[in-house]
Amino acid sequence: MGIARLPVDEQLEALRSTLSRNETLTEVLARAARLDLPGWYLTAGCVFQTVWNVVTGRPPAEGIKDYDLFYFDDTDLSPEAELKVIQAGETALHDLPVVVDIRNEARVHLWYEDDFGVPCPPYTSTEAAIDSFAATTCCVGIRLEADGRWRVYAPHGLADVFNLVVRPNPVLAPGSVYEAKTRRWRERWPELTVLPWPE
Template sequence: MDHLRYSGLSCETQRAAFLDIVLADPLVREALAGARRLALPDWLVVSGVLYNSVWNHLAGKPSGYGIKDVDLFYFDDTDLSYEAEDRVIAGAAPVFAGLPLPVEIRNQARVHLWYPRKFGQPCPRYTNASESVGYFASKTHAVGLRFDADGQPDLVAPFGLDDIFSFRITPNKMMDNQRTHEAKGSRAKANWPEISVLPW
């Protein structure tokens, strides 16, 4: 099937295809441009806006289809207060005012402080933004993108890209996230029927 044309190909081929697709997508381009202007420490645009944009391209759907928001991570362990993160969120609002979707900004240095209260289980104390991507409920979702100091794309994909190009949602058992894996899998399948969701 044509939407699976990159499935099973080499890591290098998949990386090149991934970057070609997402950097040509207007929503992703605008999100990355805004994040770059903000220049938050160790910033990373992650997850849905990236892999969903690949699925939209390969399945012939419009830019932004099925995407709820843009997730922007950063890492700043100099101030772990809620107030500091809130100031960043407020300061970013004008930068993303023209984006058609909300931008969810989270300091990955402080996730371990609120995660247990929200989800009822502990969370590691991350040491950088990229590390947190490896703990997403599904390996498929573990992808992030930023520009380095030279303006070159820096792709974070700890489990590779084959799940994305295979339209396959694979559980990540680094944490007990079965409910999240299943809920996101069901939602994705409703938008992209081509998807298969592997059981927890």
């Protein structure tokens, strides 16, 4: 039976087992936990692409461009406050052989339209930011709690991630962003089933 057909608790265990095969990811996770950022998650490509690699028999960390570390602090939206967190992260993660991209999701609405051409309402949490990824398959975040448990946020479930299905999520990003990302992903993971952006 495929992982996507397992009960949810067993899917979560399968996710943890699969992601644990990426030693870089588990190290970033452990160090991120020590930074103790508000509402933080490790999310996006480093999560779902690790699953794709394991499911397709590739080395777990292959082709992962960066590791996205999101947090949410709406008490100070200045670029200086975010930079201070980024610098603390660089100190904690500097010896790892990957780029860890740290971003305060409370600030995204300040720059999103300049980068992507559409306005972004202010997020109310890191989870709200994850909800707006261009593909539902990307909407998975993980973090390590103080007691060692993994917290998993996956509003669309895990079936598509394990089944290599990329499904559009037309809530914020324009279709061109989805198409550019999926084109790039298919070059590396040709096994993917990419569903079309709705007309």
